Amino acid sequence: MGSSLPTMEDVANRAGVSRALVSLVMRDSPKVSDGSRAAVLAAASAIGYRPNLIARNLASHRTMTIGVFLDDLHNPYYAEIADGLLATAYGHGYHTLITTGRRHPNEQQRAIETLFGMQTDGLILLSPRFPLTIIESLAVNLPVVAVAEPLKSDHIDTVSNDERVGARLIIDHLVGLGHRRILHIDGGEGPAATMRLRAFRRVMKMHGLDPGPRISAEEFTEAGGERATDRLLKSAEPMPSAIFAANDLIAAGVLDRLDDTKIRVPRDLSLVGYDNTALATMRRMSLTTIDQQRVAIGSLAVETLIDRITTGRPAGQHHVLAPSLVVRKTTAAPRSK
């Protein structure tokens, strides 16, 4: 727009020093005399100079910027991870740039490319909805931490929740209450959903229980939960006595749909969510759920990324954090045996 912005050259001229000195001042270098520093700062603020990060980045090959890719802004689960992440990045002096793909593959691709093109020093992917192998080629040149299923890769670090523990906590709890017909409503085809479904099946098998038919919400949303419940109600299948929903949003959808029927929770049906979002804590919902260490996941992701950025560590690191169970009012002993 209009007149172009002031550059270092302008500041240098006004302060009567060289461009290089201005550069040093802008980067808080200790090798500048107090006098010059003051003069440069005065000149800069007089003409409203602000450094052009684009140019700085091009010249320095470091951006001090971490790119964060977020699957979906609507899911409060990510918001909390992002919180831990942003706070930690800020604490380390890194800028953060967020992009999101709004759950659309094309836009996701584009979003990642934006981050990559902006030459961020590293990338954090929160539950990417595409196979990590696609990312792997990027990761050869750029540190990447994925909050996703741990993989064998040495190029991509991962931080994840222990899905096996989560499923076990839920199923142990339900089985302890006397449930045997436990149904999982999964979150669709994404990696996170797949991982959770797999954990569910594995733990059911450990208990010698039948995992039942596959019922999918197709996505991690309330609407998905409602649709899945509809399908379940209309199906010929016998109703389960307990449902393990792939996340709180889906559980909320289930609850919402059931409120429309004569089925009462937990009297006729126990329900467990996943993520311990604000929604679950509300007395109106009071959802038994799994609490992942969200903030810790976020900061650990950043720490791991910065470690890789600064040390150039060649080996992959794969952190797995154990979740815990929060029992509230949507689970109880089944009504009849």
Added chain:
Amino acid sequence: MGSSLPTMEDVANRAGVSRALVSLVMRDSPKVSDGSRAAVLAAASAIGYRPNLIARNLASHRTMTIGVFLDDLHNPYYAEIADGLLATAYGHGYHTLITTGRRHPNEQQRAIETLFGMQTDGLILLSPRFPLTIIESLAVNLPVVAVAEPLKSDHIDTVSNDERVGARLIIDHLVGLGHRRILHIDGGEGPAATMRLRAFRRVMKMHGLDPGPRISAEEFTEAGGERATDRLLKSAEPMPSAIFAANDLIAAGVLDRLDDTKIRVPRDLSLVGYDNTALATMRRMSLTTIDQQRVAIGSLAVETLIDRITTGRPAGQHHVLAPSLVVRKTTAAPRSK
């Protein structure tokens, strides 16, 4: 990390053409022969070349990138605005970069500077928590659209919800039901909260009603709503017969806190929220609320921004969208007169 990335030069060498031609191909220029285009594309993908946006931006003075500043990732209200916004930006071929200040002033400042430094072509501010006058100096050089209270500025465009209409819809509804002691629980000192409080007071005055004492949730969160309710319950004030909460999150906090007492909603107290978030639509909450045209606000913000970017229009544009009332189950006639 390690070996540096392939550049245009590398692609050019491999394809046996000049750097400039590669540049044209990368930008989909029509003035490239099919043969050269294919050769360049082949060479590029062979060595895994991806354009360095940083360098491109520096050279071209356009980034095709819109910076979006978001007050708080946790508030689903923003998520929806962001949705309209991102979809529209994507449709126009713009990249989007999001930053957030997690409700902390310092981080917010930093977040905006990151966006500015990255030379985004324009900025969209979603409910910034600092006075827009601070932004005004930036806006002289950079198109800025704020989703915030309309201001007289010619430099900053605004898109906002008609707070007066919102307050009137709520109060008319409540008064129509027979309520007179209506209390507003406001969202604190931020511009949005202030605007809403002001609208409430104005409309109450129009009805010849007493706006009562000021009760503040201090922020747009559930916790804020709970604290405010606590304070209200403990105060000597007579209980209102209806509460207009500054947003759904606060209303949820109020509801949650009241569920702990013998006060039933809407039997003993009517409650209205604001934003029509997913929370409000759930049967368990079934919150009467105000629906802002969130997606429309988001896309209008982008349209307005792109208009200013491309035309350099000097005059400010200030759009105000009218919200609507969604009556659910938290409002009813007061119990006793």
Added chain:
DNA sequence: TTTTGACATTAGAGCGCTCTAATGTGCAAC
């Protein structure tokens, strides 16, 4: 054959900064 002009391609400067190596400066040590 030469001319013309449309189209395809390229050389080279420059975007605003950082970084290395070189250059000034002043003061303690000899």
Added chain:
DNA sequence: GTTGCACATTAGAGCGCTCTAATGTCAAAA
């Protein structure tokens, strides 16, 4: 007075790209 050395400052190249203006190429027109 010279040397040495720490400290402050600067010149100038270069980051990977775009953009303008110039150049090359070829078929149709003269």
